[in-house]
Amino acid sequence: MKTLRIGSGAGYSGDRIEPAVELAEQGDLDYLVFECLAERTIALAQQARISDPASGYDPLLSERMRRVLPFVGARQGRRRLRVITNMGAANPLAAAIEVRRIAGELGLTLKVVAVVGDDVLDVLRPEQVLDNGQTLGSLGERLISANAYLGVDGILEALRADADVVITGRVADPSLFLAPQVFEFDWATDDWPRLGRGTLVGHLLECAGQVSGGYFADPGFKDVDDLARLGFPLAEINADGEAVITKVVGSGGRVSRATCTEQLIYEVHDPAAYLTPDVTADFSQVGFADEGVDRVRAQGAGGRARPEQLKVSVGYLDGWIGEGQMSYGGPGAVARAQLAREVVLKRLELMGVKMHDVRAELIGMDSLHGPRSSVEPWEVRLRVAARCEARSDAVRVGNEVETLYTNGPSGGGGASKSVRQVVAVASLLLPRDAVNPRIQA
Structure with missing residues (x-):
């Protein structure tokens, strides 16, 4: 066999x-x-x-x-x-x-053969609803992509063409x-x-x-x-x-x-x-x-x-994430990191930074499992991150962590900051006959 x-x-x-x-x-x-x-x-x-x-x-x-x-x-x-x-x-x-x-x-x-047909952005309609409840039309210019999950059909055609x-x-x-x-x-x-x-x-x-x-x-x-x-x-x-x-x-x-x-x-x-x-x-x-x-x-x-329907993965822009980190070590590291966290969050509030999904955590203490009692570690790292609609607000999140160097508790070091655009993903279903997989050699 x-x-x-x-x-x-x-x-x-x-x-x-x-x-x-x-x-x-x-x-x-x-x-x-x-x-x-x-x-x-x-x-x-x-x-x-x-x-x-x-x-x-x-x-x-x-x-x-x-x-x-x-x-x-x-x-x-x-x-x-x-x-x-x-x-x-x-x-x-x-x-x-x-x-x-x-x-x-x-x-x-x-012989190299390409399988195309998964890009269905032009096939979709504005009134179609994603699994997050939003309509495609509501995304406007933030909509990036829509790709259907193809099966074996296009690949079979390529293999039959001796690719x-x-x-x-x-x-x-x-x-x-x-x-x-x-x-x-x-x-x-x-x-x-x-x-x-x-x-x-x-x-x-x-x-x-x-x-x-x-x-x-x-x-x-x-x-x-x-x-x-x-x-x-x-x-x-x-x-x-x-x-x-x-x-x-x-x-x-x-x-x-x-x-x-x-x-x-x-x-x-x-x-x-x-x-x-x-x-x-x-x-x-x-x-x-x-x-x-x-x-x-x-x-x-x-x-x-x-x-009878194919899943379509839809990508769209969904704001910006600003992030800053700072390390604290030695005796009292956790107390100093906790104070630094309080300072950063209060500063962002005072400046009126518009944020969603804020995370302010101590890596090594509560970043994975939330608050818990444990033996105090010898070192800990503060991480503050937030999703913002405006890039300028996201920048201020990381900047405020960095200012802890001269405006926060003692002993902080190793600061880092970053800003990145959020590419979000949602899904919808599309009738199979709306998708046309094919090859191009």
Whole structure:
């Protein structure tokens, strides 16, 4: 029976590059998938594209492709390696041009195909309501982006066109991994049980190192070997969608029933109805079985008909965050930091700074869990942050913390301040027939 090997080259935009290279070189893969988009990530990419029409794709695209393209299209044993990625972000066409440029510099002849159609900003209507209760029309010029979560359709079209590298924008994370399974095994796009099992594979791989020991380790409770050399996972999949999760032999990290279980429940609200553009996956009966060191079989997933609507992620500008920090150390550090906090908040009130969502906390004391009794630490850091409608008000938040140098309690140091624009994200649903995924080579 044919076995498909799919590796995960990234779990977010800023992920490590070395484990992906290790997979490309040593993983004997058919596909290497880079999943690099979060909801806010694509809104920020759309904002960058507004400033520069040639930008808007993942900032690490060039470096990642330069490192792995030498392995693409080559026969690794009996396998031909292909790459699928959503690093196109807000501009898959520009990303594809960049990948072709890099391939040319490396002396490689590769077919690079972009999947477009997720940008639906022109399709939406002002009266449509977001999940936060606002209408699109109420956002006015603050509206940045609207991207629908595509499924496997565009990627399948690219693979049928014999693409070596497929660059997408907003595609649902597990769909990036499901598409090659549907293509290679010729599954029907309404074979819901197999699509559910294939989606389980995608969900387990989509966060890369999380299923091989990253964000899992807890010394003395959940130990992970050689975390500094964490290897990213790969899946060995058969034609029925049954899969073994593993990693390159000798790489750091750990693949176990526990790591797979933690990843299974990640971002899943209803295990019996995990909604994707391709299938309503059912993970409620999923189980894991050890098959050796760093080898875990995933089984028991199912599926039902896909939703009739697609989720759309809408990005918009929502004010500014001003922030300032100052450290206090030694005897009485907490009392001095508390006084500094009182001074800053009173000063902002006296100056009439208009703020929302104010946070004034002592890192090391109450920033995570709120007020609590504990042994007084030897050092503590004051952080004051607030969201403001006007940038000028946000600037004053950080400035007022900085003035503690000469106007606050003794012993403060290491001041920092920053101002950043808030790119907020909300969602709505759009009928499937309003979205047109397609390829451009």
